[in-house]
Amino acid sequence: METLVSAVAATLTTAAFIPQALHVIRVKETRAISLFMYVAFAIGVALWFVFGTMIGNWPMIISNAITLVLALAIIAMKLRYG
Amino acid sequence: METLVSAVAATLTTAAFIPQALHVIRVKETRAISLFMYVAFAIGVALWFVFGTMIGNWPMIISNAITLVLALAIIAMKLRYG
Numbered sequence: 001m002e003t004l005v006s007a008v009a010a011t012l013t014t015a016a017f018i019p020q021a022l023h024v025i026r027v028k029e030t031r032a033i034s035l036f037m038y039v040a041f042a043i044g045v046a047l048w049f050v051f052g053t054m055i056g057n058w059p060m061i062i063s064n065a066i067t068l069v070l071a072l073a074i075i076a077m078k079l080r081y082g
Numbered sequence: 083m084e085t086l087v088s089a090v091a092a093t094l095t096t097a098a099f100i101p102q103a104l105h106v107i108r109v110k111e112t113r114a115i116s117l118f119m120y121v122a123f124a125i126g127v128a129l130w131f132v133f134g135t136m137i138g139n140w141p142m143i144i145s146n147a148i149t150l151v152l153a154l155a156i157i158a159m160k161l162r163y164g
Binding site for chain 1: 083084087088090091092093094095096097098099100102104105106109111112113114115116118120122123125126127129130132133134139153157
């Protein structure tokens with residue numbers, strides 16, 4: 001049950017960054033995006049990844065790895081589009 | 083150690099949404115924000131909150147409660163500014 005809840009939670013909080021990344025690619029504009037938010041968020045996600053490995057929770061490990069990549073992509077676009 | 087890592091991770095992934103919310107309030111513009119992202123994200127955060135209660139991890143419980151409020155505030159501003 002714990003694994004099920006965390007799997008669904010992980011899927012949603014990870015998948016959420018896919019439309020956000022695609023959205024920024026489409027509108028080619030990032031004025032409303034906070035760079036400070038995404039940098040702090042990326043570091044936090046990296047630590048959740050570490051925590052996931054500590055408690056051996058696979059949904060947490062995999063989802064945070066994917067979220068980290070998406071957050072870094074959004075940071076890259078923010079730096080490009082300003 | 084697990085609690086320390088999750089506490090720092092929780093602080094960062096929660097605190098990240100504070101500059102994002104303030105940023106949107108300041109620029110009064112949300113074109114780069116994906117509504118779909120924040121709705122999916124808010125549901126996911128609510129489930130992480132449930133998972134936190136299941137494993138009795140306080141940093142996860144508290145941080146997800148705060149993140150949920152911030153995500154809902156960003157959704158409200160997206161609906162207002164479009």
